[in-house]
């Protein structure tokens with residue numbers, strides 16, 4: 001579920017009077033997603049997504065995310081910008097939470113992408129990187145390489161409750177990846193979480209790229225590494241799909257380009273990306289009560305990816 005904050009019909013109707021968005025017809029909580037509260041709102045004019053930002057999104061970061069979305073939408077990319085009210089304001093407060101009314105985009109996220117869909121999504125990432133070349137705002141990556149050792153430390157010995165010996169193995173993996181981490185690759189604003197559930201599609205066409213709330217300034221090719229890990233394995237991280245992996249790399253390289261240095265760094269970037277999702281999932285796993293209404297995501301699914309990249313990474317991206 002992802003409705004942490006209930007919005008009353010009265011409060012929502014009042015909220016909508018700030019916009020030229022029509023009057024409230026219906027509002028339904030959206031079950032997908034785990035980070036924020038999302039509603040599908042129908043008015044007499046249109047459909048919108050209402051998002052109330054919860055624990056992981058800091059209000060201070062919203063201007064960066066909204067500027068990024070405006071920048072991409074202005075360049076014609078299928079991303080959902082926030083709707084401006086009559087005063088031109090995008091970021092509001094509702095029921096005590098920061099809130100935005102967001103453009104609704106058609107499409108559905110595919111749970112088992114085909115190579116053609118993976119290629120189209122990777123092309124969309126390439127187009128996004130091209131459009132971000134002149135985006136000047138910056139946001140540090142709180143879940144980037146400098147954050148991994150402290151996060152592993154905070155998970156601590158409880159990691160061994162996920163799998164025996166995991167804590168020591170994680171420390172070794174963090175050390176290994178940080179030692180090999182590339183210096184000097186081009187940096188840019190990136191999405192940083194381009195999983196299949198964050199891409200809306202109709203057939204093989206990308207109709208929406210959503211959920212920019214981890215977007216940050218980072219090594220640009222790291223975005224591609226995140227995508228590769230998220231798209232080219234089954235959910236459990238047990239089976240690698242080489243055809244999807246190739247479609248992701250070729251889709252991106254065809255749309256934006258991939259330098260030799262970036263390609264050579266992909267094995268370690270992919271290991272780093274796997275580590276990032278392993279660590280945040282492990283933290284959530286250890287700190288979310290088993291009976292919470294939120295589905296915990298399996299950290300080991302990303303540990304398996306990390307092991308796969310460590311074993312096969314250099315052959316994979318050659």
Ligand SMILES: Nc1ncnc2c1ncn2[C@@H]1O[C@H](COP(=O)(O)OP(=O)(O)OP(=O)(O)O)[C@@H](O)[C@H]1O
Pocket residue numbers: 002030032033034035036037038049080102103104105106109197198208210211213
């Ligand atoms: N602009 C949009 N247009 C259409 N549907 C959207 C839009 N934004 C979000 N959705 C729908 O709402 C769902 C949840 O959105 P989102 O993934 O942003 O939630 P979240 O809680 O921030 O997520 P996550 O757990 O993936 O980080 C999506 O799966 C999608 O179905």
Ligand SMILES: N[C@@H](CCO)C(=O)O
Pocket residue numbers: 193195277280281297
């Ligand atoms: N994509 C992340 C969740 C945060 O968006 C994961 O699957 O662990």
